[in-house]
Amino acid sequence: MPAHLIDGKAIAASIRERLKFDVDSFRLATNRTPKLTAVLVGNDPSSQVYVRNKEQACAKAGIASDIHRLAGSTTQAELLALIAGLNADPCVHGILVQLPLPKHIHETTVLDAINPLKDVDCFHPENVGLLTQGRPRFLPCTPHGVQVLLRESGVAVDGAHVVVLGRSEIVGKPISLMLVQKGETANATVTICHSRTKRLPEITRSADILIAAIGKPEFVTAEMVKPGAIVIDVGINRVDDRLIGDVAFGPVSAIASAITPVPGGVGPMTIAMLLENTLAAAKLQSVAPALLVNR
Ligand code: NDP
Numbered sequence: 001m002p003a004h005l006i007d008g009k010a011i012a013a014s015i016r017e018r019l020k021f022d023v024d025s026f027r028l029a030t031n032r033t034p035k036l037t038a039v040l041v042g043n044d045p046s047s048q049v050y051v052r053n054k055e056q057a058c059a060k061a062g063i064a065s066d067i068h069r070l071a072g073s074t075t076q077a078e079l080l081a082l083i084a085g086l087n088a089d090p091c092v093h094g095i096l097v098q099l100p101l102p103k104h105i106h107e108t109t110v111l112d113a114i115n116p117l118k119d120v121d122c123f124h125p126e127n128v129g130l131l132t133q134g135r136p137r138f139l140p141c142t143p144h145g146v147q148v149l150l151r152e153s154g155v156a157v158d159g160a161h162v163v164v165l166g167r168s169e170i171v172g173k174p175i176s177l178m179l180v181q182k183g184e185t186a187n188a189t190v191t192i193c194h195s196r197t198k199r200l201p202e203i204t205r206s207a208d209i210l211i212a213a214i215g216k217p218e219f220v221t222a223e224m225v226k227p228g229a230i231v232i233d234v235g236i237n238r239v240d241d242r243l244i245g246d247v248a249f250g251p252v253s254a255i256a257s258a259i260t261p262v263p264g265g266v267g268p269m270t271i272a273m274l275l276e277n278t279l280a281a282a283k284l285q286s287v288a289p290a291l292l293v294n295r
Contacts (some may be wrong), residue, residue, distance in 0.1 A: 003231070003256040004153075008145070011152045012268035016061055019275055023062040026279060026286075034282035035064040036094040036120065036274070037086055041079065041105065042072035046238070047098045054096070057271045063278055076105045080113050087115040090289070093282040094120035096274070099170075117284055117292055120277035123169070131174065134181045137284070138277045143175035145269025146211060146232050151185040153258060155209065155230050162188040163207035165200075165220070165246070171213040171234055200224070212246035222251035231259040234266045 058065035095118045116126040122140040166172035179188040204224040213234035235246025245262030253259045
């Protein structure tokens with residue numbers, strides 16, 4: 001029997017519908033509109049598309065947004081000065097610096113400069129520390145999207161063996177941390193794999209839930225998947241103008257019990273979670289504005 005399709009597009013749409021209502025309620029209660037500011041440095045075509053999509057999603061949810069488009073030649077000092085201004089602006093609740101940055105700019109220095117209360121991507125070490133300790137301020141968008149997909153699809157994560165392919169700071173590491181925590185849609189036994197992992201197919205075949213986030217088109221083949229497993233494909237790879245996941249969708253969907261498509265799986269969830277974090281940031285800053293000072 002072919003795998004059940006986990007429809008990220010539909011799940012994200014219903015989350016965004018609910019969020020619109022929550023944003024309206026927040027505005028009525030506080031007379032403030034949550035605002036996300038994106039910073040885009042250079043002309044990377046994929047980044048341009050991502051930032052535009054985020055802007056459109058904000059508008060649909062009733063969240064204000066703007067984009068600072070900076071030349072690729074912008075210096076690190078100029079970028080840090082812009083971030084300092086956004087940190088100090090009470091109308092800006094979430095700051096998103098679109099990655100990758102040009103090579104002459106040190107990514108970590110820039111991400112660390114964002115006020116942790118406005119860090120809606122959850123990249124700041126303070127927020128990563130809180131996440132690691134199981135008391136998150138924000139949840140990182142893509143990993144949170146994966147967790148919500150599992151929850152909304154009724155997947156039993158408690159006690160399951162989850163194998164995560166990839167150990168990046170953006171996806172692999174945080175999703176592993178989140179699923180191993182005590183809590184709802186968590187309590188998993190997690191194995192993290194990377195480019196130095198030995199006997200990879202043997203490990204992936206032991207997964208009840210396999211999460212692929214390595215950035216290699218169709219890397220995960222049917223031979224690497226246990227029949228009946230749940231497969232979450234985070235990968236987005238542009239091949240001949242098509243978007244392809246990290247999983248060979250056709251053969252793997254013939255043996256998995258459920259699978260996310262690419263596009264239409266994890267991608268739309270990432271944006272929905274970003275909107276949720278922007279509202280959460282606005283709420284946090286409205287109840288504790290003093291926390292923003294001197295950070
Ligand atoms: P990175 O390149 O930062 O990390 C890739 C990870 O995969 C690394 O840990 C790397 O190992 C591991 N890896 C690479 N090759 C292999 C291999 N042959 N065997 C095992 N592990 C391997 O990627 P990201 O985490 O940022 O992104 C992963 C994918 O997810 C990309 O396609 C990206 O476009 C997509 N993505 C999708 C999002 C969405 O919204 N759907 C959001 C973010 C990313 P090592 O550490 O040893 O180098």
